[in-house]
Amino acid sequence: MTKIRITKKTMDIIKRDRNVMFTTTREHYPFVAKSGRGDFAYDAEGNKFIDFSSFISIYNFGVNGNAAIRNAIKKQVDELMHSAFTDYYAELPVEFAENLVKMMPKGFGRVFLSNSGTEANEDAIKLSRLFTRKSYIMGFFNAFHGRSIGALGLTSTKIAQRERFGPFPNVVHAVYPNPYRCEFGTDNAEDCANASIDYIERNIFQRTYSAKEIAAIFIEPVQGEGGYIVPPVKFMRELRKLATDNGILLVSDEVQSGYMRTGKFLAMEHFGVTADIYTMAKAIGGGLPLGATIAKKELGDTPPGSHAGTFGGNLAVIAAANTSLKYVMKNRRKIESTVKKNGRKIMKRLEQMKDSYEIVGDVRGIGMMTALELVKDKENKVPAVKEREAVLEECFYNGLIALPAGESTIRIIPPITIGENNLDRGLNILEDAIKKVNGQGKSRVD
């Protein structure tokens, strides 16, 4: 992989972006996306990068989808792009919903289609209020559920995302058990899980918000934007019990963790827990914007006219999504074993990095939803924020794009289909960058 060259061409596009676009979340290296195929992304200069980001968990089966997905979109665009699915019927979205339901646990049978993750969660908030006739929604600190007002009420990763946007509707937050940084001061994952459940029962149900008023508990099975945090299995099972015992719906936000990323269609499957509602987006659209809210059939029906959205079920989008989903259905076992194999390989290398470098504090993940957290030193675990930026930048200039999460975490989420050689090459670039920033070489933060 040759060294990356950035010229005035890139810097001019970035300047124009800053001049005209509203807010930005782009604070990192200057990657200007131009094209992509399989394991690789290319920038506006023609530089070639191995992709360890799947473009924020979208391209689970290769950058820019595969030929079947692209052809399905082209064919559909020629026939009819938009069918006004909220007012007229169309077969394709119905077939897609039927397929989606087949991938769900038994008993699921209602699908609402939208355009994004935040919308899928917004829809789930509304549905849970409708079904339970209760108004409060519970979420977790350090969660990310989107940026529209309802979903943003649940989101609590960074103050910049919420500051000056409130008030938010009837939301309460509980403590997500983070085994590496347990808020309750224990290093024992099980104790951390128990303390989190206890917090909900004592500080929320008994002191602030009655369970009788809480419609739903929203949870990411693995916290994504918050830093790829995997909670103890026991916690998720206890939470399920708590929800059931109190007549509260459990909503699993699978926007980032779902769609085979962890090796299962739903990340919640790893916990042996079934939620009442699942929300999905990102990869489910096969590269195009799609959100889906999938509920248990027993929850009931929504009154006609009570909820809709113009673009939900857009035919071009669903052509991509259905083609991708059919690929997943046909190759489910193969994908599962690929994720297991690649996930093991990634974790083994990350563990080695943790053993070798002081700044790698924790490595974690399920399947191919993996990450490493950088710290100033292993003992005090102070987040190595600047160092994380330096590692990402070093990776970029050596031909690897990866994304941050949480305060000082780097997510490692290549396309599931990445070739073994490219996975090794990407991990080598990552390790070289860490080595450099760790002090065994020259670093860009120096």
Ligand SMILES: Cc1ncc(COP(=O)(O)O)c(C=O)c1O
């Ligand atoms: C778990 C989770 N939920 C919801 C969202 C919001 O999705 P979108 O950006 O499509 O609105 C995200 C986005 O990162 C996410 O990771």
